[in-house]
Amino acid sequence: MRVLVLGGDGFCGWPTSLYLSDRGHDITIVDNLSRRNIDNELEVQSLTPIRPIGERLRVWKEVTGREIGYENLDLATEYDRLVRLLEEVQPDAIVHFAEQRAAPYSMRTTHSKRYTVDNNVRATHNLLVAMVATGSTAALAHLGTMGVYGYGWSGSAPIPEGYLTVKVPTPDGDLEREILHPANPGSVYHMTKTLDQLMFAFYAKNDGLRVTDLHQGIVWGTQTDQTARDERLINRFDYDGDYGTVLNRFLMQAAIGHPLTVHGSGGQTRAFIHIRDTVRCIEIAITNPPPVGSQPMVLNQITETHRVRDLAKLVSEITGAEIANLPNPRQEADENDLVVRNDQFLALGLNPTTLSNGLLEEVSQIADKYKHRVDPTKIIARSTWREGMQTSEDLITEIETGE
């Protein structure tokens, strides 16, 4: 298949591009390098030494003989170039990762709130309009988030895959209706994914676009079989307070002797997936698109759920790290249960990498190996979700790297 990977230089996009290329697909990456630019703005860098996109692509060709195309293009502002690209490439599938994807960053400043909405909504809408304008019948797979659902909303009922069957009381008795699961986003970032859902529903209904929305859990892990083939292909690993996701943050903290930072009681239950499974899910999604004329297909892209404090305990047991409880910046329940359906991916053949078999490798091959690159002043989350919110001081300001 000819596949466009929008946001193909990012944490999920890069390993997806290599995986799909390795599987024989013809890949073109579209990326405006905004994630690298935000690193500059935040004065932080990936724990792992990622290479410039041009070097990445040269090395991939050197190692595998396979060529990946690349276009530096801003989807939110360069509509005409996007149209020309769709006409040139005529993709069979489009994978859309091209959105600002950190909740804390989206809450950081008025600028970052506005950037997140302006960038994400326009990128998605421009893409949909451009697909209609060029008559594209490509299968579109979009990275959504489990965060569209909110948590603890439906009691003991598991979170369904996108659509919820409800009963609507009417004078003639209850009416059964399938609805898009009510949205309860916890940040401006998550909110943009709830806006995306409504845009997908409209363009699927009005123009017959074929869309799969992948409500992904928290990704952990760094490497895939492809990114591990050469150090110059290494994937990014974010550990900072804005972009570092919880499990990767714990692993890095353990490696440098920093306490594991748990927000609130740590009773929040979250859904997880390894990056190796993310890339597999993407291929499954684009090779099994919904038919023209159907509503968007929604898949929950997760493989297991854990309470945050249980994860901290697990990492602490492996590594001996201490645990520190910090104020929770989010407006959310301190404790929640979470049961999530992911039947569709399992039925389509996904065989998950679980925490129990991937965690130690991650500690030794990534966190320990690159800990000398950590800036300890970037670890604590400082985005304030709302007026007057508490944050924590730095817990350590110097690290022992053992070197």
Place this chain on the structure above:
Amino acid sequence: MRVLVLGGDGFCGWPTSLYLSDRGHDITIVDNLSRRNIDNELEVQSLTPIRPIGERLRVWKEVTGREIGYENLDLATEYDRLVRLLEEVQPDAIVHFAEQRAAPYSMRTTHSKRYTVDNNVRATHNLLVAMVATGSTAALAHLGTMGVYGYGWSGSAPIPEGYLTVKVPTPDGDLEREILHPANPGSVYHMTKTLDQLMFAFYAKNDGLRVTDLHQGIVWGTQTDQTARDERLINRFDYDGDYGTVLNRFLMQAAIGHPLTVHGSGGQTRAFIHIRDTVRCIEIAITNPPPVGSQPMVLNQITETHRVRDLAKLVSEITGAEIANLPNPRQEADENDLVVRNDQFLALGLNPTTLSNGLLEEVSQIADKYKHRVDPTKIIARSTWREGMQTSEDLITEIETGE
């Protein structure tokens, strides 16, 4: 109260500004004159001879002694000026009409689809961010649309005011939940109002903003007591295929001897409200805001429902006009029932102007009086909702104005 009226030069915004000024409120209009600019783009003009905003405001002062402030400001792109304005005015209430509001225009071209989303989403989001950034506790009233609900979704149950109580099946029995009514927008324009709803819900929850979303039906009528005081204060009347709403279009068609254009069978039932009631509803909304910390209040701003073909028949009976059935550009059921709750406005004291007592005045004082200004080539709706859609030829190309 100090009130900012965003979009205060438009069809609803102008009479609202005058009404609130007349009622003793201190009004500042914010408008980038985009509606007048779109008239230029479409090469059409209001049936009524509207005056430049500066003249309108001078005449209002001449007639009433009251001053209305005015700021030419683009909410979607001039965030910093918006913040300064909020700091200067310190409004008690903000009325937000500042969005592209025509469904056919929003479907017209790739440009108009993108403009509608970029403008509407950014205007609303910038406003919300600016309110949070300046600590504004103003009551925000936003013009939504009945179109967020879709039609015919809930069987014989009336459309509730924003929130729907449903039963969610769980292993422990049905759970009762109040949800935002599922969205089923029929155009890109309507879609933007469904996106607005999710942004309001988030900022109400996270930052305690007080928001009232007014899901308005189709507005008819032209004048209010205030706009009728001097011809130079006259409100706009749109009759063209993009911006003309159905009842006003019929009245103008009848006046010039054009057949009344009914799309499809005319079996679509729609909700209506007179412009005189719109302005009253706005004052009711801003003087009865929801408390801080509550979810957005949703009011259905409608006073009666009619089938389109019944309206055509009514106008035909009054005026003798013929009826012409044209292809329907929209993806919608040809026939639908519509029962809409509007209890809250009635309870708050709204006393509606009904079709039966306002129609003849409208025909004689507006449609007949200004029919010499009609361009008959602008009457037929030509926006194509989707690839390959049919539109109609002009039914008449010259008019008899009787002059």
